[in-house]
Structures are given as structure tokens and as C-alpha cells.
Amino acid sequence: MLARVFLKVSNQRMAENFGCEHCWPPDADAAWQARNALHTEHELVDESHFHVMIQACRHCSQRFVSIFTETVDWVDGDDPQYWTLLPVTAAEVAKLVQQGDSVTETELSALGAGRRLLRHDHPKGGPARSYWG
Secondary structure (H helix, E strand, O other), X not given: OHHHHHHHHHHHHHHOOOOOOOOOOOOHHHHHHHHHHOEEEEEEEEEOOEEEEXXXXXXXXXXXXXXXXXOOOOOOOOOOEEXXXXXXXXXXXXXXXXXXXXXXXXXXXXOOOOOOOEEEEEOOOOOOEEEEO
């Protein structure tokens, strides 16, 4: 029984090994900066307040789904902006590419359940911050 539990935990840890030191460093601020070096492979949705794309690391080929949302407040022009960067598997990429711009927010939210993701929020009237979700 203990071996089965250990194997399950080991497999979960192996499954969580996404990216490399160039694209997925341990510090959230460094990971946000590393996002600038990713190249875009596929643009799935490109709207002014909602942008979804597949990006990849030039060093290790890890792919990420990048999701940008902006809430228009119509008052000060300081609209809150939010980014999510999630490492994805090849199967997830294939499904996303197949769906293209018909992918829904519900489907995006269901990706990588329990997987660490990077959030970068720039709230109205406040400083931007990067953190792990």
C-alpha cells in the first residue's frame, strides 16, 4: 500500500515538472519577466479585452496557454487587466488549437486542474503584482 501511495505522489510530482529555468523559474516576478521571451505559436482568440494564445519556450519547448482579460470600467480609463499563464501538455495544446476561437472561458478554466499557474494582475488604481495560483 505504501509503495502505491509513493508511486502516486511521485507520478504527480513528475507531472508537475513543467518548463525550465528560462521559462518557469520559481519566483513569480521572474516568471512574469520570462514570459517576454516566449514566442507565440497560435492565437486562439484576439479581441480587445480578451486574448488567448499558445506560447512556447525557445529553450525547452514547453507550451503555455496565455489568457489576458480586461474589465472596462468606463470611468477613468484605468481598466483592470489580468493575465494567466498556464503550462499545458501536448494533448491540451492540440485540443485548444482544434477549438480555435470557439474555446470557452469554462474550458480554459478547466485546464490543468490543480496545476500551478502564474497570475499577473493590474487592478484599477493599484500596482501590478505577479503571484502563483
